Structure formats: C-alpha cells, structure tokens
Amino acid sequence: MLNLELAERLLKGDKRACARLISLVENEDKEAVDILKKLYKHTGNAHIIGITGPPGGGKSTLTDKLAKMLRKEGKKIGIIAVDPTSPFTGGSILGDRVRMSDLTTDPGVFIRSMGTRGHLGGLSKGTQSAIKVLDIYGADYIFVETVGVGQSEVDIVKTADTVVMVMVPGLGDDIQAIKAGVMEIGDIFVVNKSDLEGADRTALEIEMMLDFKKHNGWRPPVIKASATEKTGIDNIIEKIKNHKNHMVKTGQFHIRREENIKLEILNLVKEKLMTMIAKKSNDSNEIDSLYKDVLEKRLDPYTARDKIIDLVKK
Template sequence: MDIEKRLLAGDKRAAARLISLLENKDQEALAILKRLYPKSGNAYVIGITGPPGAGKSTLTDKLTKALRKEGKTVGIIAVDPTSPFTGGAILGDRVRMNELSTDPGVFIRSMGARGHLGGISEATASAIKVLDIYGLDYIFVETVGVGQSEVDIVKNCDTTLMVMVPGLGDDIQAIKAGVMEIGDVFAVNKSDRDGAKRTAREIDMMLDYNKDALWRPPVKMVVASENQGVDELIKALHEHRDFMKSSDNFIKRRAQNAKNEVVELIKERIERTILDQSKREERLEHAAERIAKREIDPFSVVDDVVGKMNL
C-alpha cells in the first residue's frame, strides 16, 4: 500500500514519513499533499507561544491529556531550536512528553526551526495539513519562543494561546514589543509564584487599550505542573473557537492564513530560483562584494535579477 493510501487509512508511520519528505522538499510528497488538500481543514489548530521558560511544553502535555479524556485525538508539532551540530531538532519536548508518545490517539512531531526567524519551521504548515488529513481533532503548534517574530504563529493557527509567567523580568518587554497582540487566550503559568497576579493585571491593562476588539481575550491563571486551571483554560479555548465559528471570523482568519502562506511560498520559490544554481550564487556573491565596495547599488542588482526572471 502506498504512502497516500496508508495516510488515509490512519497509518501513523505514513504520516511521519510524509512530513519528513515534505521537510526535505520532496516533489512526490508535495504532489500527494496537493491531491489530498481537499481532505484537510477539519482539525482545530491551536498555537502555543510565549517566552522561553514559560512552561509551554508542560502546559501542552496537560492540555493534551485533558482532551484525550474527552475522547479527542491530538497532534503536537513542537518547533525546537535547530541543533548546531546535526541541523535537526533537539528533541527535548518529546522526552518531556514521553508518556504521551505511547498513546495511539496522540501524534508528536519535533521539527527544527532551521534558523527561520518566525519561530516556526518552514515545513510546519505542511505538517499541519498532513496531521489534519491523517484525521486528528486538535493540533497544537508549540513555538521556540523567540520574541516579536513569533507573530508568524498566527499565520498557521485558528486560536493562539499566549503563555506568560511571572518572574522572568520580560513581561513588560513582551507587551511593549507587540507580541501581546497575537494572543486570543492568555495563560499565566506557574501562577503559584510571587508576582503572578501582578503579571495578570498587566496583561489585562494592555488588553483594555483595545476597546474596539470584538473578542476580549481571557486571562487564565494556571499551574501546569500541578494540573491546576487546565480545565478552565480548555474552556476558554473552546469559547474562542465557538466565537470564531459563530461568525465569519473563522473563515476570514483561515483565508488570511492562506494568503500569508501563498506569499511565503512565492518568496521561497523565488529565493530558491535565484540561489539554486551555483553559477547564480557565484554571481550573487560577486555582486555582493561590489555592493560592499560601493561599485554598484543593491537596487540595480535586484532590478537585474528580477528582470531576468521575467517577473
């Protein structure tokens, strides 16, 4: 049985294999994804983001277990920092979620960010589609936690959960950086620590500034390690899902996500076209040296390259 039929039959290994092939930009795998694309769109995709050390992995673990008790199937895409030695993902999340890895209703995939500034692997959008076609009810996408460029997560998800934590000293910085704007639901994790209520108040104050918003993001206090507040957090996530689906906001967000994905794919295709051939890369290196020496300007180089591509 080929990988396409195996995927549709609910074969976990086929899903894992197809994701690996797509990470490596395999054209046959891409053709499979194109054919099966109409079968996607059923899973609810939740992005989990926040600063490093906020306990995102522990919270993802607890949310998954709670949803499994409801009989739901769950996929977890953990976007890890890329290993400087192997270029692959550092599988810390999978180690921490060891208990879940034996659950047939849970699919865990660690992906290397590979230097992608948005905190999201370039192949994440494809992996989401594969797990969607595979037949999961929920897909969590957990990011590295890289600051303002984390807003890329919004381009892949239906609901974004922002996890904050007291005592890191960067709560206000995150608020000022504008990262706060991407959250649909906020969780103050490790809320048994000093300063948790102050952190929640600061988030609420910032949210008060956006008085025109149709949805007021709830702020939930959670201690993920003790499983405290997890059920209330799931309820808040469901409330946002229901709010989105009760209006045209749901299809609007997915349409915006699709638009962003198309733009990113076009950029990637153009970049690959420019750099693929070694001669082109040599010419670009030579042009870069001339730019550095002020012998030519970068705008003229771009005009030349784009002109030759007939864009």
Template sequence: MIDDLIERMLKGDRRATARLITLVENDEEKAREIVRKIYPLTGNAYIVGVTGPPGAGKSTLLDKLIRVAREEGKIVGVIAIDPTSPFTGGALLGDRIRMQRHSTDPGVFIRSMATRGSLGGLAKATSDAIKVLDAYGCDVIFVETVGVGQIEVDIVKTADTVVMVTVPGLGDDVQAIKAGLMEIADLFVINKADKEGADATYFELNMMLDLEKERWEKRGWRPPIVETVATTMRGIRELWGEVKRHREFLEESGELERKRRFRAQEEVKTIVSGRIARAISERFDEEEVASLIDRIVRREVDPYSAADVVLEKALGVKV
C-alpha cells in the first residue's frame, strides 16, 4: 500500500499525498517506512516558519504570501498547526478556512495538523509531513505554528527562515516577543500596521535589536522589520523579498548547511528520546513505577539514582 501511495504521490496525486501525511501522523511504524523510502527525494524545498502570538494575523499573512509565491511559479506546501480538539483529537481551528481561495490551485497543498499535546508550537509529526511535501515536489513549505506564546521555539529546529509576527496593541509588545522567540527570529513582521501603536511597536523592536548588536554583527544578519497590512497586501511583497534575501544570505554564508545539520541532529535526538520513553513504558509496570517514586519520596533513593535504575532496565546496559 505504501509503495503504491508513494508512486501515486510522485505523479502528483494529491489524495495519495494527503494519505501519506495521515499515516505519518497516526502510525509510527508506517511513518518510519515512508520516511525511509522517500528520504532520498527530499532536501529540495525551502522551509519558512511563521510564528507569533494568537490574533497576530498569521493565517491571513500566509494566505497572501502563498499568492506572491505562486505568482513566481513556486509549488507551495503549507502545514498549519492548530490546537487539538478535546473531543476528536483533530485540528481545532482549521486555519485552511483563511486560505480556502487556494484550495482549487493544483500548485498549493494545505494541511492542518493538531498539536496532540506537543509543546513548542508544533505537532510531533511535523518534520515527517514536511518530508512528504518535499518529496511531493514543493519548492517552498510554510509552517504556521499554533500561536500560544513564548514557548514556540521548536520552529527553529524545523525552518530555514523564521518569521516572527506581532501586532500593535498586544499590551506589552516586548513581553509578547521576548526571550526565545526574540532569539530565533530571522525576520520580524508588524502586521495590522495601520493600527494605532504601530510606530511604538516598531521602535521597541528596533531598540531590542540594537541591544543585541554584537550578536547580529557576529551572525552577519540583523533581522529586518517589515510592516504589513495583510488584508490589503501592504508590505507583503516586501516581506517575501526579505525571505528570499535571507535565503541568499544563508546559502552564500554556508549557514543553510549548518542549520540543516543542526536540524538533522535534533531530529535524531527526538527520535532516540521517544524510543527510550517507549522502552521504559513497556518494561515498567505501574506498580514498579509507584514503588520507585515512593522510595524517592521517603528519601531512600535520590532522583538521579532512580533515573539510572530506569534507564538500565530500559536499555539493558549499565549507565
């Protein structure tokens, strides 16, 4: 079945592509088989992450970016990460609604994915879904994070270019984008820039970038700030131009290869961690776990030593 689906996908069959993404989401064994077979066909797509707080207009902005990319003849993939429905386990918001004008375009493939409890703003199967769209033939793949705030830093392990979107009127704009998000962004976007407070937001962002001057100089790239009004296309072409300029910088400086090596390393770590967690759950019953926790509570064993016991049993070797 998988071989047939892959063959159909490579011929441009969208339904087969959708089915493969469903399999990598829901069946880990099949995901391993699919990735193993399509991996030699991947590595051609450029991945753009779009992150930011809820209400920043990420989906509307993405809708317009798709339009501009399609004008250049690019085959576009979109993975929109949504919160999980507590009833069905599926994607709750369905950001495809804001991009529905592209649903009949054969050069655009849009998929909503539920987080299913994953932290960091991304779904667990995102990287595998990206590989499917890459093998399908997408030139650029946009990944929109769920939009939950300051924890959304996993996008840096997925995207070549990270676009951080904010808007005026969030209250403390600096608070909304500080810490990890501030560090991972390659481009900043002030969307809804026709609203009151846009100038203040621009000033605050610039000030924060100035405080990190040494880092940008060492890195060779200072994140530009682009003001947009997605509903009217204002600033959208400029934003797309900055994305392309960042790609050129990465390619010329060798940073693109370094980023992708980092991503490969992090992906292997994630896979290994997942397998160890499964091994632990398979080899320990609830009573054993409860007994070990009781010993920790009674101070008979410290947490590090308890972890050693768990790992030794899970891995079958002394750690």
C-alpha cells in the first residue's frame, strides 16, 4: 500500500520524509518505488551537478563552498556524496558529511552519503532514485559527488546536467589522471588548491588537451580555485549557470536529459532481468546445468544465453 503521508510530506519539503525515502530507495523497497511512480511528474526542476575527479582533489570541500554560495542566493540544495562501501557494514566508509558538518544544520541543505555497494562507475546503485527524491523534495541544485577512483568515473555524465572535473597540482602525472574517457566528460574544469606550486602548469596542460577535443559550441572553461581559501568559487558558480543557459539555448539540455532517461530505463530493465534470472536459478537447476555444459564444452555461451532468455520468458 502506498504511504500517502510520506509522499505528501516529501512534496511539502519535509527533511525527515526525504531521508526516510532515500533509505527505502537504497534498500530497494517496493514502497519507495510506488511513491516515486506517483510523484515522478514533480521531477525535472533541479539542476544536477556532478562533482568528479581523482581522490585528494578536494571535491567535498569544494562542494561545501559552492553550496554555501548558492544558499546566499536563497537556493535549496541537495548533496549526494558517494563513498566507498565498508566491507563490514555495507555503509559508506568516508562519510563526506564530516567535511560539510556546518551545512547539516542548514534547513535549506540536505546531505546524504551513499555507499557504492560494489557498483562500478563512481556512483551508487541508488543514486538515480535519490536524485529524484531530492528533486521532488524541492532542491534547486543537486550536487552529486562521485567516489573518486580514476578512469571509471564516467557514470556521472549519464546522470548530471553539468559535470565539474576537479583537479589539483602535485598528483604526479596530472594529465594521466584525466585522459581518455574521464577527460571527455568534463563541462567545467577546476584546478583546486591553486595556491600550490604547479597550478599554472596543470591548468595549461588541461587547456592544451582541450585544444584537441571537438566542442559542440561549448569549450569547457578551466578555472583556478582554492576551496579552503574560498577563491574562485563565484567564478565556478557563474560558469555552472552559463553552461546550463548554453545547453537550454541550443537545445542540448533536452537532448542530454533524453539520452540519460534512455540509459536509465535500459539499466532498470537490465537489473529487472538479472533479478528474474537469479530467481529462476534459485528455483531450478536448469541454469546451473547450463553453466556446467558450457564449462565442459557441450554447449557454447551464446546458445546458453538464448536458453536463459527462453527460461525467463516462461
């Protein structure tokens, strides 16, 4: 049965209802899915900003300062900090809320740490649903801070409207950390801790790499900032707003969201199919026997795939 009270409280911007629903989402509770189905029409209003980059880049401190500046404008902020998962409790291991402790008492800011729970790509499995909850809750901006594990940090581009790539000088081979797929996803590049030696060189190297990239009307700006010194924060906010304005004006905002929705639906279908296959496997020995047949070369993997699909159809 749908919890109408929880749904109504969320629509009214109740923080506790928001926290409760995100917890239900993380636990893949059917009640949470039913509420999201009912309230989905209230999503799509928040500007979703991905904060990504290598570990030690100061992503949490930067997110904290960006949120505080937007709060001065009267904006309601949601923050999802995706952390590595504890192998013992299954909870998030770093707890980025510690770095944003003074924001937790702000009634206009909601912060949630989410463990990856083995999910690759830099995000948690429940991130998409948590974003919807915060959107319905009434957040104007939703920051999604990825776990920070290097070149696998590409899922954020399938979720965010604007991706901020955070780099710092002094991490060794700087450009190696942002090459290939990760380099492609940044809409804005921030060289954080720019008071350190090598900041100019890091910014120049990023600019040089951007020279080789094709730009669809938007060349990602490279901003030197220092979250701890509170410098460059206003410039980052300005560029975030400029990026959204550019995307809306050129029609790319709608296209990006359409692509993200398409990918989300396909992922949901894939997850459902995997659940159905796992159930079939538990209910009968048919799938287990297929594995053995492939191992002993009595069957090939492609035929086994077709047989599993036929089983799911039954």
